[in-house]
Each structure stands twice: as C-alpha cells, then as structure tokens.
Amino acid sequence: MKKQTNKLIILSLFVGISMLFGYCKKADQDLTPPAAVVTVTPVTAPENQLTAIYTATPFDMTTDWTTSSAWSTTNSPMMQCTPVTPNTGQNLFVGYIGKAYSVQMQAKYDSTYIYFLIQYDDLQKSSARPWYFDTLSKNWKQEASAPVFDVNGVMSRSAFQEDKLGVLWNINNSCEAFKTQTCYGSCHIFQPYYNRAGQPKANTSGNHYTTFQNEKIDMWHMRLVKDPAYGTGSDEYQDYVGGAPNWDTVGGSGNGRHVDGVVPTGVGAAYTTALAAQGAIASQNLACSNKPSLKLAVPTWFVLDPSTYKGGQYYIDVADTTTANPGVVFIIGVDSMGVMTYSLTRGGASAGTIDPNNANYWPGVMSGANYSNVETTPTEGKYCQPSNFATPLLAGRGDIDVKTSWTGGKCIIQIRRKLTTNDLLKQDVDFKGYHPAGDALPTTPSSSGIWFQDQPFGIAIFNNANYQHAIKPNLNLHFKTK
Secondary structure (H helix, E strand, C coil): CHHHHHHCCCCCCCCCHHHCCCCCCCCCCCCCCCCCCCCCCCCCCHHHEEEEEECCCCCCCCCCHHHCHHHCCCCCCCEEECCECCCCCCCCCCCCCCCECCEEEEEEECCCEEEEEEEEECCCCCCCCCEEEECCCCEEEECCCCCEECCCCCEEECCCCCCEEEEEEEHHHCCCCHHHHHHHHHECCCCCEECCCCCEECCCCCCECCCCCCCCEEEEEEECCCHHHHCEEEEEEECCCCCHHHHHCCCCCCCCEEECCCCECCCCCCECCCCCCCCCCCEEEEEECCEEEEEEEEECEEECCCCCCCCCCCCEEHHHHCCCCCCEEEEEEECCCCCEEEECCCCCCEEEEECCCCHHHCCCCCCHHHHHCCCCCCCCCCCCECCCEECCCCHHHHCEEEEEEEECCEEEEEEEEECCCCCCCCCCCCCCCCCCCCCCCCCCCCCCCCCCCCEEEEEEEECCCCCCCEEEEEEEEEEECC
16 A cells, blocks of 8 residues: 555645646556656655744845845755656646756744745746737637647747745644655545446546545645735645545546635535635627627736736736726727727726737747747737736635745745634644644743644745646754744
C-alpha cells in the first residue's frame, strides 16, 4: 500500500477547477502515472525550514519591505528553495514540465499578524486571456489560457494566464497525510476509480480532497495580478467532499476545494454557493444588428484605452461596472464585421461605436523567444482588452492581505494574515493554536504551550499558467520566540 501511495506522489498542487473537465483521453494514451521527477525531502530537513522572527513593530502593507532593514537577511533569515513543475502524465503540464524557479522566503510575526516576503524569478506579470479582434473571421476572440501547439507538436503561441501563488497548511494538524507529504497528501490526480456499476475506470482529472471527515487543509490561492487590486488573496480550504461515495462514483471528479465561507449542505457532496461580486461577467453573445440570425461572442465591458486605465490590459475593476466611468463602457450591440456599439452604463442609451479594423485591436506578434518560452506572453495591441475582473473577496475568503510587484526580474509578494482569524468554521490554520472556548489566547511570545508549533506547508508557483505549476512540498515554518 505504501508503494502504491508513493507512485501517486506525482500529484499536483492547487489544480484549478477549470481543468477538471477539460481533458479527454486519447485512444493511444497511457493511463499509468509516470514515476515522480521531483525529489521530495522530508519536512525535518534543515534546508526546508522557514524561520519566523518576532517583531514588536507591525509592518504596513503599503510599504516596500524589500527596502526595510527589518527584512535584511541579517534580521530575517532567508529560506531558498526551487519548486519544479513535474511530469504528471497525459500531457497535463505540457509546455511547463521541468520549469524550475528560484524562490526566496522570509517570515516575521508580531502579537497579531504573521508576515511573509516571497520572491521568485519572473520577468513580467502576465495577462489572463485578453480579448482581441481576429481580422480573418471578423470575430472578437480571447487568447488561450494554455499554450497552443501545431500538428507537429511545436508551440505556435504561448499561454495567456495570470501569475498565481499557492500555499497549503494543515488545519489544527487534522490531516494525517499532510504531516509527512504536505500538498501531496490531498492530491489525487489520475487516481483510478470505480463507477456506480462497480467497473474500474481511469481518472483523467486532478482533484484535491482529504481522507476523513475531520481533516481539513487551509489553501491560500493568490491571483497575483487582480487580487492585489483589492489588497487580498483568495482564502480557500480543502475537505473530504462527502467521502468515498463521491470520490469513486462521480467520474473521479469529486473535488474537495472550496472558498472560505462555503459549507456542506448535508446532502451528498452538495455545498452552499460562494458569494460573488456583481458585474464581473466577461462575455456575452449578441445577435448582429445587420444579420440577426448570426450571434457573436463579445466582451460585456470594454476599456476604451487600456494604456491609461488603472488595470491596463490585466483587469477591469468591478467597481467601474456599477458606477459610471467614461473609460469603461457596456457593449450593447455588434454587427457582422465586428463593429461594436456601447453605452456608458449598463442599460444606457447608445453612446458610441468601436471599429476594430485597426492594428491596436489585433493580437501581438509571436517572436522567436515566445515560441520556445511558454511563460513569455507577446505584447498585445494597444486596445486589446482585459477579461479579468478585480473584485472584493467576500466573507472569510478575504482574510489574506497581499501586495505584489514585478521588479528587477522578480515577482515580489508581501503577505499578511492574522495569526488567528475570525474563523468559526475551522477553515483557516490558526498559528496560535486552537484553544478551548473561553480560554484567552496569549498576547506575547512564549516558548511554552501550543502557540508556536511548527507548521508544515507546501507552495506552488503558477507562472503565466492556468493550472500548470511548479511544486515545493514538505517545507516547515518555525517560530523563533527569542
């Protein structure tokens, strides 16, 4: 059983929900998972330890920590690691396999917050599926979120997807497998299952779920471009999604990943619906004004000049879809040549047209470097459109404060989270440790008790990637109290 488990340690971390149903088996495809290509060192290995240093002075998220002496390597030890993108089989991570990133991590804490400064090699931030106008079909289209390959398997266009960071923590030490495997302990990619007729089936999806009802994992899934517009990163969690009946009888697609605030309804694997900000609808199908039988997909909202807009070609602030902003307009019509009509507000009268027969609306040209580097997105036309929406993360999902920048060839991420959140659903790791009801939490550092237990964790780097990511498991957070 142990050998079989080890074979499955090629699992991915934070595989996006969007991939779960998007891959079909080819007739000649080998369903046997390949051997792991990533060396996994134990949590106890010294090189895997991140030491958090106590500070009496809180850190402001708006400042640049990299210029602060408090974050120098003398005052804040730096852990260096190299997440690597594994070969999971079935071409799942094709274009990214073997990609490795040099990551530097530092941590501090005070009586209220824990802080992380994370830096990794990344030349530029990436745009998620921008809109462009295709002059051949006369249609508005979106770039693909995965690399495009020709019939010979040569990449013809790189991916267009937002950079992301994932971090997993064991909630209240509840997940036994996490203690030694961290992120691998909940990932079940390509794990065979039995259908309702009892027949063995191959699983072509990737899922995260825990083994027992009491096991939960805290999942920080930070979209590094649009989330920081509101100063947060998505706080999520993983559970056992109703148990084995849902793992093995629904096509292998039972997924235990949920955003904070979502809970089981008590009926099978059904969960409550996540709260969502209104207005963040990227596309719509409209009948052509001069040919009603023809419907075209067009953006719902359009930034008239991304070069002067705060979100650029990266995101639209959802606030600009609910209040009048002359630079962000609502598309109300289109003709068969792709010329769109817009209003200044949702449901408003016609205010102007957008004629895309201009190179500023056309996709960027692939260079030689783009053909060989899946992580380098071409420069888009000046008026190519963002399809991402920056929205406030509601309820417990907004517990993580995040600031990002791309400077000096690095992506720099500042993270702040309360040691203990206002979590009543046990969906967050508590760095102070869970205490009985009514028991006061400590307010000053102490080397006794359970406040400063070591915390195993794992990280994932998504560089211009949808779900393809580099993994570094079996890291350990240690609190230095003196």
